[in-house]
Amino acid sequence: MIESLLSGVSTLAECDSQLAQIPSSLEKCRRRCWLETESKTDTIETSTGNVLNESINSSELFLASVVKVYCTSTAPNFHMPWQMLSQTNCTSSGFVISTHPSKRWIMGNAHGATHPTNIRICKHGDVTKYVARVLHIGHECDLVLLTVDDEQFWIGLQELSFGYLPRLQETVVVAGYPTGGDNLSVTKGVVSRVTISTYSHSLEQLLTIQIDAAINMGNSGGPCIQGTHVVGVAFQGIAQSQNIGYIIPVPIIFHFLDDIDIHSCYTGFPRLAFDWTPMENKSIREYFAIPPNKHGILVNGIERACLISQVLRKNDVITSIDGIPLGDDGTIHFRRGERISFRSIEKSKFIDEEISLSVIRDNRELTITCSLDSNPTTVPYHLHDQLPQYIIYAGIVFTPLTRSYLKAYATSEWYRCAFAFGITNLIDYVLNRTLLKQEKDEQIIILSQILVDTINNGYTSSCHNKRLFKVNNVEIKTMKQMNEVLEGLLANDLVEYIRFELENDGLIVISKAEAKQANERILKQNNIVYEKSKDLI
Template identity: 45%
Template sequence: MGSGFVIHGKKILTNAHVVADHTFVLVRKHGSPTKYRAEVQAVGHECDLAILVVENEEFWKGMNFLELGDIPFLQEAVAVVGYPQGGDNISVTKGVVSRVEPTQYVHGASQLMAIQIDAAINPGNSGGPAIMGTKVAGVAFQNLSGAENIGYIIPVPVIKHFINGVEESGKYVGFCSMGLSCQPTENVQLRKHFGMCPEMTGVLVSKINPLSDAHSVLKKDDIILAFDGVPIANDGTVPFRNRERITFDHLVSMKKPNETASVRLLRGGEEHEFCITLRPLQPLVPVHQFDKLPSYYIFAGLVFVPLTQPYLHEYGEEWYNTSPRRLCERALREQPKKAAQQLIILSQVLMDDINAGYERLAELQVKKVNGIEIDNLKHLCQLVGNCSSESLRFDLDEDRVIALNYQSAKVATSRILKRHRIPAAMSSDLSAEQNISESESASSS
């Protein structure tokens, strides 16, 4: 259960977490007993927003859309409208804006601008509008656990970025990133070491994502002085409205995909100006897996899966401390070296005579198949399927090795699947790709 509101173009705006993993969505108007079928047109899990459409014209009779306003100033009052705790009658809660800053969006684990208000936002409120005057100031979406009466709303710039992206491309386009990890330069000695004059301010580049456009332009130890002409302070913030400051990541995230930005930097004591193309970047280990089934591949009882953060979350609330240390470190820190790269792990061993003794190797990363480094699960699948030698070898983390007689392992696979009542040796996303590649090779031959 959640709340939503009508925006221009006969669309309903709500939170992504309200419709995540949906199979069937029904909506009803305030004061009406009738429920109407809705289709989810677009979902942005990073910004926790979704657009629904209702085909039934009867639903739209007497409906007016709400207009989007501006970011409210501190101490301005907003009214959060919705259905907290799934009640049948509408609820209006008043709150005052206490802070505007980039905040962790819990649902998509992304860092985007949010407005903090001193009104409680409860389950069911999610997706409801925060009204200021006659216009929408934001969308209610989360509260601060452990604190009383602190709620968060998604501000209009983030909402507009999401809606415009969907209108222009027909689907969710994501939020841009430069792929940088930066260090503040608040220490005087650090600034002197990199040749910064007393009047210069900026941040130190410490890491660059190999898949970003910045990787071919910027270098480690560059000092970024300004982004699109806006000077960056030593703590990584830029001016925002009336004597407020915000991290420069906000300027980056508000860019459209494939838009360019000018970056002024200091390198070896000299100033340079570069143009960098910005686009959304995917982490090596996905942060969420909404609206899709997990990928897997089973061979000889060995269950291979791509490492994802939801996989680590299965270790419970304290997953950071209870999940395998090495996998956890890689999930949070390692960067992709090539497009479509995945970290593949042996998640479990379905016991059989053929794999006896290998069960202790579960939860180790798989590095190579027959000496070839694997890129992703599809690649592992192909290497196993195309094995032409008598023996099949997997090289794992910690220099562990699994060796199998290839023909015996193929026979064992169907036996093990039958025993465990598993209908297929691989997930539907891999089997669909394999069928396509097999039909392609058949047509070329």
């Protein structure tokens, strides 16, 4: 996909003849990205030879289609998973991409519509806030489609059309409603870089445009415009830096929209779950007998829960993916003078789509294929729009380890505050790249806290934030399995004690007979309705 799908506007300089051929399976995406013809592209030359339709300064072409989004959110409390946090309010921007009666769509950022309790949208120059609802949301790519059911809202609105991925040094305009006022703000910037970077909302690594215009709070979700076409969606900036903003580019937008068209819902981005090492060192190349004309990366470890584990092996050297050659540093050719991570190939595909890899294994060249899946990491990057799982037994609270749980300590600075909060062991699970998932739904279950009662007297806070390994000698892999094991033990009259084995040889033993009486008392004392999350009841 990458070489042609992400290449520059057809009216600019010719694309490099070395660009690899687009895999046929992605023709649908390619056609959508090149929907606009050359004759429809505005090409006013500037001093740098780039293109910009100066009439954009009037803002009349897009002002009416850029809206302000008001969202009231109620997120779960990951430290006390039976509770919700206080409501919070935020504003963001959006723009109309379809006015067809069957698809009245407004595009914005997912982080501006997460855990929504109420969403309202206000048009430019209007004072009425119309009730909106979420149609589709993609947290990985930080995109959302909203709609408004009130017919009055759509009067006078026009949909904005999409353009192409801009080239370096081309000028773009970002429109939105940043903090500091209620009127629409328009900012001009230059494309500084196109690369793979981390989306802060999901920690997913996807294609990104960097511009030299700041993206402030409230700007998120606004269109990035070149000429009369949208070339991206504003979504994040860097707090400590000025005049740096990041844009979600057209290829990611079209992946999101195509995903919805093909599957009738958002399914996400696939993931090849393996670790790798560059093959830049001369000695390692000689050790694995890599010919001078071959380049690629060395596979270190593979998650057995991922489909790729059925065909890929440790110490395989991947030389190309879908016919696109890899460099020794793990990058692929993008555009003239530009290279991006090979991960962009897998991210350009859909879940259940096939991918082929050329590998060198035991001095033999092989081509292997497999279907792609979205197998999440052992410690999930996010749980947006999901409620946390938990089990309370004898006042002992168990929950899966997630980054959302760690962020509850210190938002984005949790990894820096690990020692102060006594969670360094949990950080190790997050950062340990050798902790590869062995089963599809595998989780790291932790004892998060103890609700003090006479039945758990003596088990101090030193047990908090410790990983649970076994319950009565049964190894625990998931919350669902733990619930089944615990219910089986409680139903077995021959079992007198429940034994929890924790990391660092920690041990908690509870009398089953006493716990039966204590559970109701503890729930009542702490005003807790359910002893476990609803998905486990």
